[in-house]
Amino acid sequence: MKGKRLIWLLPxxxxxxxxxxxxxxxxxxxxxxxxxxxxxKPLAEFALEGVAGAPGLALVDLKGGGPVLVNIFASxxxxxxxxxxxxxxxxxxxxxxxxxxxxxEPADVAGFLARHGNPFTRIGQDPGGRMMLAFGASGVxxxxxxxxxxxxxxxxxxxxxxxxxxxxxxELEKAK
Amino acid sequence: xxxxxxxxxxxLAASFALLQAAAPSxxxxxxxxxxxxxxxxxxxxxxxxxxxxxxxLTWAFWVSDFSVKLVAANSHSQKPDLYRFTxxxxxxxxxxxxxxxxxxxxxxxxxxxxxxxxxRFRVRVLSVQAFVSLGFFAFLLxxxxxxxxxxxxxxxxQGLNPLLQDPGLAFHPPLLxxxxxxxxxxxxxxxxxxxxxxxxxAWARATRPWVAGAWxxxxxxIAxxxxxxxxxxxxxxxxxxxxxxxxxxxxxxxATALLHSIAVVMKRDALRAWTLLLAVAAFSLSMMGTxxxxxxxxxxxxxxxxxxxxxxxxxxxxxxxxxxxxxxxALAAGRVAEGRQxxxxxxxxxxxxxxxxxxxxxxxxxxxxxxxxxxxxxxxAQISVGPPYFxxxxxPMLFVAAVLMGIAPWLGWRRSGTGHLAARLLPAGVAATGIxxxxxxxxxxxxxxxxxxxxxxAWLGVASLSILLRRGVTLNIAxxxxxxxxxxxSILGATASGALQQEALVAMRVGDAIEMGPWRAELKDVxxxxxxxxxxxxxxxxxxxxxxxxxTLKPQSRMFVAPPQETTEAGRAGWWGGxxxxxxxxxxxxxxxxxxxxxxxxVRLIWWGGLLMAxxxxxxxxxxxxxxxxxxxxxQEAVA
Numbered sequence: 001m002k003g004k005r006l007i008w009l010l011p012x013x014x015x016x017x018x019x020x021x022x023x024x025x026x027x028x029x030x031x032x033x034x035x036x037x038x039x040x041k042p043l044a045e046f047a048l049e050g051v052a053g054a055p056g057l058a059l060v061d062l063k064g065g066g067p068v069l070v071n072i073f074a075s076x077x078x079x080x081x082x083x084x085x086x087x088x089x090x091x092x093x094x095x096x097x098x099x100x101x102x103x104x105e106p107a108d109v110a111g112f113l114a115r116h117g118n119p120f121t122r123i124g125q126d127p128g129g130r131m132m133l134a135f136g137a138s139g140v141x142x143x144x145x146x147x148x149x150x151x152x153x154x155x156x157x158x159x160x161x162x163x164x165x166x167x168x169x170x171e172l173e174k175a176k
Numbered sequence: 177x178x179x180x181x182x183x184x185x186x187x188l189a190a191s192f193a194l195l196q197a198a199a200p201s202x203x204x205x206x207x208x209x210x211x212x213x214x215x216x217x218x219x220x221x222x223x224x225x226x227x228x229x230x231x232x233l234t235w236a237f238w239v240s241d242f243s244v245k246l247v248a249a250n251s252h253s254q255k256p257d258l259y260r261f262t263x264x265x266x267x268x269x270x271x272x273x274x275x276x277x278x279x280x281x282x283x284x285x286x287x288x289x290x291x292x293x294x295x296r297f298r299v300r301v302l303s304v305q306a307f308v309s310l311g312f313f314a315f316l317l318x319x320x321x322x323x324x325x326x327x328x329x330x331x332x333x334q335g336l337n338p339l340l341q342d343p344g345l346a347f348h349p350p351l352l353x354x355x356x357x358x359x360x361x362x363x364x365x366x367x368x369x370x371x372x373x374x375x376x377x378a379w380a381r382a383t384r385p386w387v388a389g390a391w392x393x394x395x396x397x398i399a400x401x402x403x404x405x406x407x408x409x410x411x412x413x414x415x416x417x418x419x420x421x422x423x424x425x426x427x428x429x430x431a432t433a434l435l436h437s438i439a440v441v442m443k444r445d446a447l448r449a450w451t452l453l454l455a456v457a458a459f460s461l462s463m464m465g466t467x468x469x470x471x472x473x474x475x476x477x478x479x480x481x482x483x484x485x486x487x488x489x490x491x492x493x494x495x496x497x498x499x500x501x502x503x504x505x506a507l508a509a510g511r512v513a514e515g516r517q518x519x520x521x522x523x524x525x526x527x528x529x530x531x532x533x534x535x536x537x538x539x540x541x542x543x544x545x546x547x548x549x550x551x552x553x554x555x556x557a558q559i560s561v562g563p564p565y566f567x568x569x570x571x572p573m574l575f576v577a578a579v580l581m582g583i584a585p586w587l588g589w590r591r592s593g594t595g596h597l598a599a600r601l602l603p604a605g606v607a608a609t610g611i612x613x614x615x616x617x618x619x620x621x622x623x624x625x626x627x628x629x630x631x632x633x634a635w636l637g638v639a640s641l642s643i644l645l646r647r648g649v650t651l652n653i654a655x656x657x658x659x660x661x662x663x664x665x666s667i668l669g670a671t672a673s674g675a676l677q678q679e680a681l682v683a684m685r686v687g688d689a690i691e692m693g694p695w696r697a698e699l700k701d702v703x704x705x706x707x708x709x710x711x712x713x714x715x716x717x718x719x720x721x722x723x724x725x726x727x728t729l730k731p732q733s734r735m736f737v738a739p740p741q742e743t744t745e746a747g748r749a750g751w752w753g754g755x756x757x758x759x760x761x762x763x764x765x766x767x768x769x770x771x772x773x774x775x776x777x778x779v780r781l782i783w784w785g786g787l788l789m790a791x792x793x794x795x796x797x798x799x800x801x802x803x804x805x806x807x808x809x810x811x812q813e814a815v816a
Contacts, residue, residue, distance in 0.1 A: 008509040011453060012502035015460075019495050021550055022467075076563050078418065103564070107679065114681040114761055114772050115744075 038136035048124025057124030075112035182232025243329035351397030358390025363459035392793030399786025423465030526584035629671030637664035651798030659792025669781025
């Protein structure tokens with residue numbers, strides 16, 4: 001009998017856990033900054049195939065030039081669509097932006113770029129998501145400032161909003 | 177003046193809700209029947225007053241009274257009439273007012289509709305309902321007053337989010353809310369049933385119409401929302417597994433399970449405790465969904481204003497009601513649990529299988545929706561769960577459910593033979609095999625998922641049709657068969673539009689054409705057009721199939737004036753059950769325009785299926801009435 005009573009309590013207990021979880025989360029800011037452990041470290045060797053007509057992306061492409069932006073995006077990620085105008089604005093202001101298409105189909109990437117514009121110089125295709133580890137990314141979209149030595153200098157989490165454009169331009173400048 | 181009257185009416189309605197909640201509680205406890213009976217007039221008064229408050233707010237929106245803060249923040253004098261009206265509920269405060277209004281109307285219905293369960297049970301239900309409304313009244317009056325004034329009043333409002341200025345979305349929230357509130361009545365019946373120890377076939381018969389009605393409205397609301405996302409967002413898809421979509425899907429899944437398990441209580445007086453839990457869960461998930469959406473707990477495209485104080489208030493309400501109901505459940509479920517037994521092969525066990533599948537899908541969606549939050553709470557990273565997770569987990573379950581749905585209606589209650597099944601299901605089996613062969617040979621489809629989707633649609637569709645064509649079908653059975661047919665139609669639409677879709681993405685100059693299989697689209701013209709509160713660039717695409725003109729598409733890129741925001745309006749044209757769908761992108765600076773063109777065969781069936789499902793739910797309200805024989809004959813002739 002005792003054991004049976006406990007079964008009827010189960011829904012209540014589960015719900016209590018859920019409430020605790022939500023209460024814990026409620027006050028939390030929407031966009032917490034979780035630093036990638038890779039910031040300040042050099043990127044490991046990688047070479048990704050191109051997608052949607054764009055040339056692929058490899059570590060050698062990041063080295064040697066000026067500091068560049070690397071944007072991790074996916075066609076199934078809605079904030080990625082939201083940040084598209086800001087990426088374009090960054091490009092218009094002279095930033096070089098490379099893209100990494102995460103866990104995506106080539107046709108979907110092409111569709112996404114057609115709808116939201118293509119600010120990317122190179123786009124690497126990452127069907128397995130291993131670049132998430134390489135960059136220490138925790139989600140999409142994320143944008144990184146990578147300097148001419150291939151070292152990650154800055155990480156931007158979540159979508160780039162209009163107010164972040166100046167910030168990223170300044171970070172690019174700092175990485176020179 | 178009128179907003180103040182509305183505010184007063186709202187306070188009065190809240191006090192009647194208090195009376196409606198308290199009088200039966202005290203009356204039934206002190207055995208004072210006259211006191212308990214006050215609940216009925218109180219419910220009617222509450223409904224009238226809430227209606228008055230809603231009318232007052234509607235008036236403020238209609239005449240663009242910008243001295244009301246809510247109107248100033250969400251309306252604009254240039255807005256078309258329809259959206260000045262729907263603007264009433266296209267915001268936080270107004271939508272809550274709509275919620276309490278629908279709830280009060282449901283209360284009035286409970287007070288007026290004759291009941292077989294007795295007066296005592298009726299006032300108990302009204303009391304539970306009023307307890308729930310009371311919380312929402314408090315939230316509305318204390319934390320989100322829709323009638324708040326703005327001094328000094330601005331001369332112009334800030335306008336309504338352009339994405340919401342659309343007939344599809346205008347009626348999406350009221351439908352969903354009506355569905356949620358219908359589930360709140362089932363919730364009140366469940367809690368009252370536990371308090372009064374009255375859970376049984378009679379209870380199930382009284383509760384079921386509310387569940388069926390709520391389910392039908394939810395189905396309509398979700399279908400409309402999906403249709404809106406399809407044509408307004410310009411992404412070419414129709415379901416995105418966004419947290420806000422999931423928030424509406426979860427109560428729907430629970431309600432679907434409830435609708436099936438309550439039939440078992442009704443017919444066989446089994447599964448009582450489980451059914452009660454589902455009734456509590458269905459409304460709890462509705463509240464939780466609203467809470468998640470309104471509190472900004474999860475990030476989503478649908479992002480609503482984020483306000484932690486309001487979130488806290490809503491969460492306390494939710495904890496109070498759901499926690500209270502689950503406490504009562506923990507105390508009472510042991511008492512009601514004993515139901516009758518049934519054999520492994522029987523209608524009951526098929527319905528249990530349905531319940532397990534629905535609950536599993538519910539669990540999968542719940543986990544997928546909340547996991548990012550849980551991970552973050554545990555100190556992990558911020559992530560988002562994408563469509564691949566949901567598709568891989570829910571689609572196989574949906575397939576199994578579709579196969580079972582074809583068989584279950586042919587099984588008898590308690591213990592069923594299986595000898596008749598082969599003959600009954602022969603047409604469905606033939607249809608499923610036929611469609612697979614057709615897909616393989618004629619359309620060259622090789623994807624196993626698509627083939628299974630076609631097979632499931634044909635199997636379930638034909639099995640449901642053959643139930644409709646039997647003699648002496650009650651409206652209840654017909655409703656079930658129509659709803660199942662709707663599922664089959666939706667599966668067919670989703671599978672076909674996915675597997676046979678053709679897509680082209682090109683940059684073209686005016687005069688250029690693209691070819692895609694038998695289709696040819698020519699860009700005739702790109703020019704500016706103006707609407708009441710927007711201007712747009714509109715492309716004109718002439719589409720031919722095998723050299724014959726079939727449609728002209730006019731996709732737009734729209735710029736709204738207030739608030740300034742750009743939206744894409746897909747240019748669409750119907751073609752059989754399918755659609756030609758086009759989106760106008762950016763110019764490339766050298767006179768070429770990006771055009772995205774899709775051919776989506778049978779895509780409209782997805783929403784037609786949703787309509788059929790909802791219609792089936794409404795038909796089932798007819799209960800044991802029989803389908804007029806003339807309809808049957810006509811239908812039989814049509815098939816023959």
